[in-house]
Amino acid sequence: MKIAIVGAGNMGRAIIDGLLDQVDASDIIISTPENPTLQPWVNQRAFTIVHDNTELLALDFDYLIFTTPAKVTLNIMQTLAKLPAKTTILSAAAGIRLADMKDAFTNQHNLAIFMPNTPVAINAGTIGTTILADNASAKEAILNLLNVLGDTFEISETDFGIFGTVAGCGPAFVDIFMEALSDAAVANGLNRQLSYQVISSMLKGTASLQMATGQTPAELKNTVTSPGGTTIKGVLALEAQPFRRAVTDAIDAANHN
Template identity: 45%
Template sequence: MKIGIFGAGHMGGAMIKGWIKSEKIEPSNLLVRGGRRGTAQSLQKELGFQLTSETSDFKQMDIIFLAVNTPLILPILNELKGLVETSSIPIVSVSAGVSVKEMQEIMGDNYPLAQAIPNTPVQINEGMTGIVFAENIDKKAKETIQFSFDLLGDLVEISEDKIGIFGTLAGCGPAFVDVFMESLADGAVLNGMDRDMAYQVAAKMVSSSANLLLKTGKHPGELKDGVTSPGGTTIKGVTALEKEGFRYATINAIDTIMKS
């Protein structure tokens, strides 16, 4: 499969790394057009994919991704339209700010389009991506898009009205977890643990706890109850979190983003 991607910033770069790490996509089959910041050039030296400044080169691709800032999505579609409308190369935007309907206004109702919201763990093939497909997308194009994301982790098809909350939870959530892990490590360092070990233990604890929930299907509260024995140390820690408004702060973080 030949993949073309506009943009090699945080998300574009993460996707590129994930495809190459999967060993299913050769670097030579990845074509990237970067922006003015030079991140694509730096990443190309590390990973060896193909760089271009010519939009016309993308007409040789099997699928095209737009991983650029929201204001650039529609102008790029205007650039691509004359090149790809006869070959119907699937195009996927990974910007939360442009809907499939807006893309269709340029490409047409029957063009194979999708809007996807991946998160940064795609770079290690453990991403969580939500996707909205154009209503009239054909089976072959849909399978091509699905395959490209299957290489990066889990893919969930969602309705267009849920793309915002999905992006907030899956896309912004990793930053919240990173802050949580850093705070856990700080607490451990405060009590004498080596910094590197504290990060390692916190990260492994978070990932294994998440996997336990996924593999058992148990409610998070039930798993919490299994750790908090009567009068024990864990319930004292949970009480301290509740006293400081940990649960409300987390809910409010999601709600604040959605209302911004």
């Protein structure tokens, strides 16, 4: 399986790092403008590098993934319009629709748009995708590729905005929550570095338990709030602040920018 990637910005590199878990570097082609700051990262691996997107037309690969900004992606797609039909094409460019991709290419391709987040770099991404494929096996192949990068969810194109807000912006909101927990832990005498380790482990375990059991967060909360106990007192103190409203406002603001 050979994969070509257009773009080596932050998300492009994150996707490539995730793919390297199961794809040899020698099977990855990267199309990116010359950039000296990328050289140390490139030199560590046996990628094929091209600096002109049209060079891809002379190369053989099974998948083409666009990680470039939407404002340039359509133009790049049009320069690659005559790619062979066997090439499966995926786009991570926000705002690019399947209809845009169909219009850009001369041949009929299996297509997918997907919304990743940066944890794809360590194969722990949360990915939304909409797929337009000829058959079930082609669709499964696309899902298998994306699943290398993390948990993949098939969604409708109309849900891409809110999915991207929750999965893409959510990590920043969680980081702020983690920072606040750490500050409180330090204020109460815990070492800063240890507090980060404890908080990260706690969040990982909590999320894993929810995914494993299928219980709602409310149900899980109830299992650790004993009558008269410390946890329910902390919960009430949290609820006394506009915590839920702050989260809702953050999502709404990010989703309607």
